[in-house]
Amino acid sequence: METIPASSIVDVLRKSENSIILPHVQADGDALCSSLALAMALKRLNNNAILYLEEEIPRVYSFLPGRDLIKVYSNEVVSPGTVIAVDTGDLERLGKRISMFRDARITVNIDHHPTNTYFAGINYVLPGSSAVGEIIYGLIGMMGVKLDKDISTCLYVAIATDTGGFRYANTTSRTHEIVADLVNAGVNISEISSKIFDSISLGKLKLMGAAINSLELLDGGRIAFITITEKTIRVAGASEDECEGIVNLGKNLQGVEIAVLFREKNGEVKVSLRSNSDADVSIIAGKYGGGGHKNAAGCVVKGELEYVKRRIEADLKA
Ligand SMILES: [Mn+2]
Structure with missing residues (x-):
């Protein structure tokens, strides 16, 4: 049960083509938005990446950028080169999409759950991170992709939701340092907060x-x-x-x-x-x-x- 060094996972991501990104079933803000940010960053490197969700995109997150990168899985047969599970503690959390994971040539697991079972060929698990959004932020930097407003917005939502709006014990000074960077890249905090925390159907x-x-x-x-x-x-x-x-x-x-x-x-x-x-x-x-x-x-x-x-x-x- 070992986490591979950051430089190695960056290498794997850089070389990946036609990647499929799988957030956990009933994707929450962190799972969905970390996956979106990763997909956008990979696209910048000319690596095609697509998200497969188990269910429809949750209503509250429907305003997010990157909708064109999302598909809802319906038992189609896809043979991906690389499959990346995001925010997923164990294989069961992939639901029906486990078949895509099993068919992949390279499997990657990017997560922050301390209970993670290291189920992939390549595991990058950092339990000290408040959200997978923090981990993806680090990887994007190491991949040499510049933060833009869309990527930053997704990372911000990932981190803001998993920290309960920066109120939970997992919030660290590092969390705030990262968020400072995201805000500098154009995140509109009041607009996002009102949409994900205040607006209610x-x-x-x-x-x-x-x-x-x-x-x-x-x-x-x-x-x-x-x-x-x-x-x-x-x-x-x-x-x-x-x-x-x-x-x-x-x-x-x-x-x-x-x-x-x-x-x-x-x-x-x-x-x-x-x-x-x-x-x-x-x-x-x-x-x-x-x-x-x-x-x-x-x-x-x-x-x-x-x-x-x-x-x-x-x-x-x-
Ligand atoms: Mn999470």
Whole structure:
């Protein structure tokens, strides 16, 4: 389990042609925007790069540059030279697109999850980075590609979302140094912030209302459970990707140390865990084949909703 030196991965990226970039399933701001920035940088080097997403681009990120570099995967057979997994802790997080990964001549894994399984031929994993956006920023510099407004905007969104708007413990002085560079390259902070943090659809607002109504407090208010079913999403008129961030409604409640969002779908429950304390929630996620960071992790558990909740409750109390 070793990370290759920066100079070697830069060499691999420089030489890659017809690369396919794969952010994790249900791509979040970091996965999507780091991938976009990388694709744009590779294009500058005359390397064709294209992103394949598992699902449609999340509504909130539809304003981003580089839409022409994105395809939504639909089981087509593609034989890529190089496949680059981005922000992906393990192979399962590639979903159906795992076949593209398996067919590739060269496989690359660029990530910052401490739970990363080093699943590729070439692994570049830096857990000290707040977002993969920071890692891509470094690689772009080493590749000799100049930052422009589009690339900087994508990197900014990647970093701003994974740090919760520079509020989480993963935010470092290095994060701010990088962002200073991005702003100098033309990022419009107020415009982006309003689009990704403040602007909200009616569906999402109703989803938040339903999520708040589902709140259960356990262990004297130290644990918060929020539940969203397929019906909740349908009734609210929200899209699935609008579940992103809902877990924070529980996390931000005073007295809460661990917040959990349960999302029921097709006989499975997607569990998102957040910790405000020293408790490492990636341990619980790992128990069910998931992973993540100490303060933010997730997993998918098969089984009926109530059963899954009681299991997670028992894990948390233990
Ligand atoms: Mn990330």
